[in-house]
Amino acid sequence: MPAYDDHRTPYVPNTEPHPWRRYVAIGDSFTEGIGDPDPDAPGRHRGWADRVAAVLAAQVDDFAYANLAIRGRLIGRIVDEQVEPAIALRPDLVTFSAGGNDVIRPGSDPDAVAQLFEDAVVRLSSTGATVVVFTGIDTNFTPVFRGLRGKVAIYNENIRAIADANDCIVADQWALKEVQDMRFFDDDRLHMNRLGHHEVARMVLRALNVPNDLQPMQPETLPSRTWREARAVDFVWAREHLVPWVLRRLRHQSSGDLVTAKRPDAMPMTPFAATPEGAAAAAAASDSDEAGDDEKS
Secondary structure (H helix, E strand, O other), X not given: OOOHHHHOOOOOOOOOOOOOOEEEEEEOHXXXXXXXXXXXXXXXXXXXXXXXXXXXXXXXXXXXXXXXXXXXXXXXXXXXXXXXXXXXXXXXXXXXXXXXXXXXXXXXXXXXXXXXXXXXXXXXXXXXXXXXXXXXXXXXXXXXXXXXHHHHHHHHHXXXXXXXHHOOEEEOOOOOHHHOOHHHEOOXXXXXXXXXXXXXXXXXXXXXXXXXXXXXXXXXXXOOOOHHHXXXXXXXXXXXXXXXXXXXHHOOOOOOOOXXXXXXXXXXXXXOOOOHXXXXXXXXXHHHHHHHXXXXX
């Protein structure tokens, strides 16, 4: 059987410096980076957008990055509160991921959500900035959200059509099979953990055709559990994550009601400090290179 990559469009690394100098990310918890705590700033999060910005900043001078995303935001508030402030920052690169919180709600219409998304994309694209949009992840791997797979697929088809009509780049989470594994998700089973955000960053950089040194990271093997142990874990999850989520819906509250954007202004982005997973990835890459040199000698 041919390898998965055999069916992908060949990747041709870009030998020229990337053209972007001002990057603004807008969206919800996915773009804010929830699930990927910042070890250098307790209470804050990194996420895929920070990881992408760090790579872009390291390759050119005079690079600035803003992140206006706020957890829990529905698409209406993202459009109302983030699009114009993003444009005011005069970006030449914008990433826009929104609508997921709407689509997972009972009774929501993915076509109606996509119409709001399209209005925002038209406005963002009119500035001449490169706009990157995201499809939703294939939820077939998770029992909690498996029943929403059809709605997500419909929404994704709308996103692809909008991107095609407005010359946007598509960051395709649906096709990112690597993260369709609960080991890439946080304990709440909704947000990606640092491994998931790392893989999304790699995918976005590939979509932008930006060469980088980010290496794949393998998750730890999940411990085997008895049926009783698995149900105990489910109970803890329901108590600590599902019930609070349901209560917020009933009270018309959001996890981001008292949260402000973590990077409201376009500021220089510094490289991440060394982290255990980064060191492990670098060591693995180094070992691989050394092995290749030994074979050649």
